[in-house]
Amino acid sequence: MTVTMSESITEPTAEAITKAISDVESDIKPVSASIKRSKKERTKDWIKPPKSIMKLVGKAMAQYQMLREGDRVLLGLSGGKDSMSLLIILKHIQRHAPIHFEIAACTIDPEIPGFDPSPLKSWCASLDVPYFYESEDIVKLAEERMKGNSFCSFCARQKRGILYSTCRREGYNVLALAQHLDDLAESFIMSAFNAGQLRTMKAHYLNDDKDIRIIRPLVRVRECQTREFATEAGLPVIEDNCPACYAKPQAREETKQMLLAQEKTNSHLYANLWRAMQPLIADDNHAGHASLLQSELSEPNEVDL
Numbered sequence: 001m002t003v004t005m006s007e008s009i010t011e012p013t014a015e016a017i018t019k020a021i022s023d024v025e026s027d028i029k030p031v032s033a034s035i036k037r038s039k040k041e042r043t044k045d046w047i048k049p050p051k052s053i054m055k056l057v058g059k060a061m062a063q064y065q066m067l068r069e070g071d072r073v074l075l076g077l078s079g080g081k082d083s084m085s086l087l088i089i090l091k092h093i094q095r096h097a098p099i100h101f102e103i104a105a106c107t108i109d110p111e112i113p114g115f116d117p118s119p120l121k122s123w124c125a126s127l128d129v130p131y132f133y134e135s136e137d138i139v140k141l142a143e144e145r146m147k148g149n150s151f152c153s154f155c156a157r158q159k160r161g162i163l164y165s166t167c168r169r170e171g172y173n174v175l176a177l178a179q180h181l182d183d184l185a186e187s188f189i190m191s192a193f194n195a196g197q198l199r200t201m202k203a204h205y206l207n208d209d210k211d212i213r214i215i216r217p218l219v220r221v222r223e224c225q226t227r228e229f230a231t232e233a234g235l236p237v238i239e240d241n242c243p244a245c246y247a248k249p250q251a252r253e254e255t256k257q258m259l260l261a262q263e264k265t266n267s268h269l270y271a272n273l274w275r276a277m278q279p280l281i282a283d284d285n286h287a288g289h290a291s292l293l294q295s296e297l298s299e300p301n302e303v304d305l
Contacts, residue, residue, distance in 0.1 A: 073215075
């Protein structure tokens with residue numbers, strides 16, 4: 001399935017998405033015209049993300065034009081707090097957005113002892129979300145192929161390749177990933193410190209084969225927000241969803257702690273990093289046609305985090 005740049009949704013539609021997904025009290029269409037139930041009955045089992053998160057996701061969706069009519073979105077579901085929160089967020093958007101799109105989830109089992117993703121299948125079924133399970137002995141592959149790189153980076157690339165293959169096999173044209181603002185900031189610092197390059201994760205871009213769009217709806221959201229939401233909503237999070245990473249300290253964890261320590265004396269740290277990373281986050285976004293307004297880059301305390 002080839003995606004062309006001309007299919008981008010219009011600015012009014014993007015604004016409508018922002019309004020719809022931030023208005024958690026908007027009307028909901030009946031399940032059936034022949035069955036009349038109260039709004040409370042229809043929505044009693046739905047988990048509603050907090051407005052503080054939906055406002056940030058709505059801004060990112062509109063700014064980077066992430067969703068289009070008819071998209072089939074596959075979410076990389078690790079079982080961690082971020083990807084599980086994103087699935088609930090996408091389901092909420094699906095109910096309220098003025099465009100139609102489909103959602104499914106896929107878990108990659110790296111065949112590492114201690115990781116059991118089996119509860120995710122029934123959880124996705126309870127949400128009426130199609131679920132795909134893929135497995136790969138990534139540790140063995142790393143021992144055979146990894147050269148001068150961290151295991152985490154190697155694992156991420158291998159999982160991404162499997163997710164691409166799943167998208168193609170099952171007919172999904174969009175891959176949703178759950179990296180948040182803290183992840184982007186950590187990647188930015190690690191790239192500068194360790195590689196002498198200014199790089200971080202992009203919000204919305206095409207893969208090299210130009211058949212799958214990758215979106216990161218949580219780019220404005222802080223990790224503490226997904227953690228709090230997952231806890232309060234009682235999401236069945238698999239805490240050690242990557243046992244290899246939890247087994248020993250990693251460079252990313254060291255960078256995370258360094259930034260959090262700096263934030264204690266600089267409350268605008270992540271707002272400033274968000275502002276500094278804008279050209280990198282938007283790079284290759286719809287051939288440079290992202291809705292990046294100058295007002296978004298004004299003062300650090302004006303960035304809504």
